[in-house]
Amino acid sequence: MTIKEKSEAIVEEFAIFDDWMDKYAHLIELGKELPIIDEKYKDESHLISGCQSRVWLHADYVNDNVVYTADSDAVITKGIISLLIRVMSDANPSEIYSSDFTFIDDIGLSTHLSPTRANGLVSMVKQMKLYAKALYLRAEK
Amino acid sequence: MGFKINSIRNDFPVLSTKVNGKQLVYLDNGATTHKPMQVIDRISNYYMTENSNVHRASYNLSHIATDLFENSRKFIANFINAASYREIIFTKGTTESVNLVASGFSDIITEGDEIIITVMEHHSNFVPWQQLCKKNKATLRFLSVLKDGTIDLSELLAMINSKTKLISITHISNVLGTINPVKKISEIAHNNGVPVFVDGAQAIAHANVDVSEIDCDFYCFSGHKAYGPMGIGVLYGKEEWLNRLSPYQYGGEMISSVNFKSTTFNELPYKFEAGTPNVAGALGLERSLRYIQDIGLDNIFKYEDDLLQYATKKFENIKGVMIIGNAKSKIPVISLNIEGLHPYDIGILLDQMGIAIRTGNHCAQPLMEALELPGTLRVSMALYNTKEEIDLFADALMKAIDMLT
Numbered sequence: 001m002t003i004k005e006k007s008e009a010i011v012e013e014f015a016i017f018d019d020w021m022d023k024y025a026h027l028i029e030l031g032k033e034l035p036i037i038d039e040k041y042k043d044e045s046h047l048i049s050g051c052q053s054r055v056w057l058h059a060d061y062v063n064d065n066v067v068y069t070a071d072s073d074a075v076i077t078k079g080i081i082s083l084l085i086r087v088m089s090d091a092n093p094s095e096i097y098s099s100d101f102t103f104i105d106d107i108g109l110s111t112h113l114s115p116t117r118a119n120g121l122v123s124m125v126k127q128m129k130l131y132a133k134a135l136y137l138r139a140e141k
Numbered sequence: 142m143g144f145k146i147n148s149i150r151n152d153f154p155v156l157s158t159k160v161n162g163k164q165l166v167y168l169d170n171g172a173t174t175h176k177p178m179q180v181i182d183r184i185s186n187y188y189m190t191e192n193s194n195v196h197r198a199s200y201n202l203s204h205i206a207t208d209l210f211e212n213s214r215k216f217i218a219n220f221i222n223a224a225s226y227r228e229i230i231f232t233k234g235t236t237e238s239v240n241l242v243a244s245g246f247s248d249i250i251t252e253g254d255e256i257i258i259t260v261m262e263h264h265s266n267f268v269p270w271q272q273l274c275k276k277n278k279a280t281l282r283f284l285s286v287l288k289d290g291t292i293d294l295s296e297l298l299a300m301i302n303s304k305t306k307l308i309s310i311t312h313i314s315n316v317l318g319t320i321n322p323v324k325k326i327s328e329i330a331h332n333n334g335v336p337v338f339v340d341g342a343q344a345i346a347h348a349n350v351d352v353s354e355i356d357c358d359f360y361c362f363s364g365h366k367a368y369g370p371m372g373i374g375v376l377y378g379k380e381e382w383l384n385r386l387s388p389y390q391y392g393g394e395m396i397s398s399v400n401f402k403s404t405t406f407n408e409l410p411y412k413f414e415a416g417t418p419n420v421a422g423a424l425g426l427e428r429s430l431r432y433i434q435d436i437g438l439d440n441i442f443k444y445e446d447d448l449l450q451y452a453t454k455k456f457e458n459i460k461g462v463m464i465i466g467n468a469k470s471k472i473p474v475i476s477l478n479i480e481g482l483h484p485y486d487i488g489i490l491l492d493q494m495g496i497a498i499r500t501g502n503h504c505a506q507p508l509m510e511a512l513e514l515p516g517t518l519r520v521s522m523a524l525y526n527t528k529e530e531i532d533l534f535a536d537a538l539m540k541a542i543d544m545l546t
Contacts, residue, residue, distance in 0.1 A: 020161065020493050025544055028486075053485045053515070073515060074483035075545055076490075113489070 007103035031078030059131035093136035163495030171521030234374035238361030245386025290466030317466030318474030369429035373422030
């Protein structure tokens, strides 16, 4: 599936829930299921700045694709990360770098987050794109 | 006038707002309080019928505005029991008040000097002193916070020495709700010839503020945490101290005369009020303080303490909830830590349920570091909150905990 197709699937998945509390309950379940990052990457250098809760992000380059793992000390944040990983992980760097990740807006999540939290989300996407670019450039060499 | 909660709530239009389709339960009064119609009307009336620049023009409308503005100053001087209106400087708020004094002290603090603050300070009463010490090669020392959220005066006694040039302390902690013994601290400081600055941001609406009784050298607060407008605050300073400090900003009413070579500055309080002041803000602040005076400070404190006791008991009985800060003397501020859960997660779910509280470090990162917490959930109440709202909060909190575990 392309990033676009994966994004659309997530929007549909969330459209099932009418009530925002149910959408959050779903996000919490996803957060609890998120595969945890390797402990050795949970250090200062893998922390994303600009988030209210702590978020660690790591990226690997496997068969020309970027594979992300991440963790957070807040479970709703983990739920959001798990969505980002589902969409962005295992895709090739140029697709990651050229995609807009508007599915978060399309779910309606960003308007339900406070501005500082929405900024945290922007930082996360930005960091994931930067990893993709860096890995791609390194592989090119 | 007694304490009539329904009529008080009717004075505050915001309280009938809906959030996410649910009735707003506002418990973030430590950040800012809402404004009663009396204050909103006072500001509107000023702009509709009395607006003019103060202290300058010779026409009648300007005289009226000047009189109103100066009367607000006199009212506030009286409200906090200052010796004179000359000791009341209008500022933008608490943060500017601290910065004004820190700027003045940059001429006084020299290499090797020490300033004492506490670990529980808000960043606004922390960073200005930290930066001053950095600039002047002085040392900033920190009084620790005990497990119950109080400070130990014997630690202060041991810390003061001949190099101590200032003690700056919050009257009331914005995270823990602790009321600090500022009168006793002033006494200890003065016995050692050290001046005292008190940050009263959390105190002005919830505790007795009598600067003559406290005997502090400086005291400051913001209007917006006391049902008044944003963008207005007060710095109180003893005249002898304010006279020693250089102006903070230049231009406007703070000037007495100017020639091509030099400028003489105006006398107190105008020396510290550069530019056109926030006249509407000052009148709004006066009106908000009159509002709480009319209800009766003692009536308010009694009502708020009742809320605090009720909420404390209620929260203690929720599984996994720990109250951070258990001082005997507290205002209705309760910080909570939920075992195994991040305050961020709880905050976001409470917001969905129409409950406004603060989550995070509350602009007191050093305190969070000392307490080894990622942050807390803070419930901060005010005179318009009710036990029903505490119940709604407690139910929502239990629901959020249930969803997250």
